[in-house]
Structure formats: structure tokens, C-alpha cells
Amino acid sequence: MTTTTPSGSGPDLARGPRLHWAWVVAATAFVTLVGAAAFRSVPGVLVEPLHDEFGWSHGLIGSAVSVNLMLFGLISPFAAALMDRFGVRPVVTFALLMVAVGSGLTVFMTQAWQLVVCWGLLVGIGTGSMSMAFVATITSRWFVARRGLVSGILTAGNATGQLVFLPVVAWLATHHGWRTAALVASAAALAVVPLVLLLLRNHPVDLGLTAYGATEADPGPPPHQQVGSSAGRAVSVLLDAARSRTFWLLAGGFAICGMTTNGLIATHFVPAAHDHGMPATTAASLLAVVGVFDVVGTIASGWLTDKVDPRLLLVGYYALRGVGLMTLPALMSPHVEPSMWVFIIVYGLDWVATVPPTVAICREWFGAATGPIVFGWVFASHQVGAALAATGAGIVRDVTGGYDPAFYAAAGLCVVAAVMSYAIRRRPAVPVS
Secondary structure, eight states, rough: OOOOOOOSTTTTTHEEESHHHHHHHHHHHHHHHHHHHHHTTHHHHHHHHHHHHHHHOOHHHHHHHHHHHHHHHHHHHHHHHHHHHHOHHHHHHHHHHHHHHHHHGGGGSSHHHIIIIIIIIIIHHHOOOOOOOOHHHHHHHHHHTTTTHHHHHHHHHHHHHHHHHHHHHHHOOOOOOHHHHHHHHHHHHHHOOOHHHHHOOOGGGGGTTTOTTOSSOOOOOOOOOSSSSSHHHHHHHHHHTTTTTHHHHHHHHHHHHHHHIIIIHHHHHHHHHTTTTOOOOHHHHHHOOOOOHHHHHHHHHHHHHSSSOHHHHHHHHHHHHHHHHHHHHHOOSOOOHHHHHHHHHHHHSSSSHHHHHHHOOOOOOHHHHHHHHHHHHHHHHHHHHHHHHHHHHHHHHHHHHSSSSHHHHHHHHHEEEHHHHHHOSSSSSSOOO
């Protein structure tokens, strides 16, 4: 553990002679996000097993996923406010327990409404409490230097954990049934709880430290005073941010980001590939490769965010994603051709590379204190978009017998997101407080 230092002088005080505790917190947050992602890897693999066992339509199963995705976003800003009031550790512990309970209870379900309650409501609340607002809270409080890089690493943990678990879940579902896969996801969430209780800390001042890289010019945000309603604070921040054109441009672009990742590809890529004769385990393994390259892409995006105009990064990411989605229907086949590998690698590099520049723009416009909550609301729009795509693509499959129209529509929306990102002004005249 790092030694304490007096406050009030330069960056050396934030670093100390040993490993700064900020890196311990970041590592714990990374493992937490990976553990929480275990259950979020389940829906895309279990669409077909649930359809086969219960006879539920793709649209119905997609609607349960939509509830999960919607809550994953809408809970985010309130969770950020709760972390302000009660601390990060109790909120994250509660969230992991919710994921474990919701995942475990699915093995007893026999009716569609139970799928919505367990898969949608309970797990949605749990994962929403550890979503991207959690990333923004950790990076804002514990880091002044390397904020973009750490944001990229934590974001990669959130998305990559979901994708890397896919082949494991697919193998378990194929060889031991979907209930075993759900129980393994529950156990993964529970396994992270001791780490959170032992290592996660709310703010550097809890250990007598300043943030990593803190200076007199930028000491990092002070601890928030635990007064007032957390829900009221989240809503008041939204009302302030909503007066800004930048907020709506970010929210609109991020809604499309959610449509084209969690909503469409994460939920429907496996069944779409299965429609073309590809085994579910093979398709799930391809998504796991997306997760591997997502680590590289998101960390690189965080590094670039510290050096390049984040608006231009967003423009490039959305444009590249649109090209990939436009070509995807032509790449589907029973076997994995080289062209599909190109798509998988490029899409992986771009999967959530949008998060670090979006976090940076929120901090620039809305400040270090309220930026995480504002980003929570922006991320809520991401999940609203994901929920619409999860249900919409399922309905497209039920009506047309295929997913091609959904892929083409998503490609067009990526162009819209690129234009919206370019329209964001670089610096605000007066930051929203």
C-alpha cells in the first residue's frame, strides 16, 4: 500500500514512491466489470435454446433483453449519484449480488414474465449500477493523469468480459444446458464481491492521498458532500445538461452506438450466423475474438483521447462501424471465411472505442464533479438505443425471416452518428455546473 503524503503541492505528491492506490482501485474495477459482464454474455447465446425449449418467439426473448438493456442504461446516472452519497463499495457490492440473484433464479423460470423479471429487471438493475458511469466515477476521482487511458482499460473490461465469456457460455449451453450457463454466470458475479469489499475505495482522501497525477491546477474533484437526495441530484444534473446542445448530440450518437453493439450484434449475431448454417459455438467464438480486439481498440482509443480531438475520434469510429455493418450480410456463411475475420477484427477494434472520447467530452463540458452523472445519462441513451435494436431486430427476423434489413438500417444510422459527433463544438463557453 502506498504511503500517505501531505496535500497541497505538485504531482509527485499524488504518485508517491510506491504503486499509487489508484491503480489498485482501477484493477479492482476492471475485475468487477469483467465479472458483471458474465451474465450479459448469456442472452445472445441462449436465444435459440429458450426458443427451442419454451417456444418463445425471437421478438419475445428480445423484449426481455430490451428490459435488461434499458435498465442497464437508465439505472446508470442514479447509481453514479448513489456512489456520491453512499460510496462506491456498497453500491457495487449490492449490484453484484443483484446480478447473481437474477442469474441464479432464471433456472427456475417456466413463464415468459419470469424471464422479464429475472433476466430483465434484476440483472438490469445490477449491471446498470456497474455500467459506464462507474467507469467515469473511478477515472474522475482517482486519476488526473492518464484519465483517457484508464477509461479505455476499464471500458474494455466491461465490453470484453461480455464477449470473452460467450464461447464458455455457448459450450456450457450446448453440452450441459442453458441452466448450467446461467448458474456459472451467477457464480462469476459472486466471486468478485470479496475483491470489492477488500480493495475498492471511494475517494483518494479516504487513504490520505490525492488523485494520481494531481497538481495544484487540477487536484481532482473533492469528495461529494452526502446531503440531499441521490435521485434528485441525478435529475437536477440532467435538467442542467439538457440545456446544452452538446448533451443531445452526445446522447443521440451514443444511442446509435448502443443500437449497433449491445442491441444488434451482441444479441443477434449468433442467431443471424446460425440462420446461415454456422454453429452457435463458432459464432460465439467469433464474438469472443471481437472482445479480444476490443481490448486493443479501447485502450488505444483511451490513449488517443489524451492526445487527439475526441470529436474527430468519434467521427472516425462511427464511420468505420457503418462500413462494417453494410458489408456484414454478404459475409455470412456456414464457414468462417477470411473476409469475416476482417470484419471481426475491425469491429472489435471499434466496439466501444467510442467511450473514452465521450467521457472526455462530458468532463470538458460539464466538469469533473457532475461529468460522471452526465455521462450516466448519455449512457442511458446508449442503452435505450440498444433496447430498441434488440427488440426491433428480433421482430425483423420474425417478419422477414432474416436480419439483413436490420444490418443495413444500422449502417445508415452510423452515418448519422458521425455527423452528430462532428457537430459538437470543441470547447464550451460556460460549463454546466
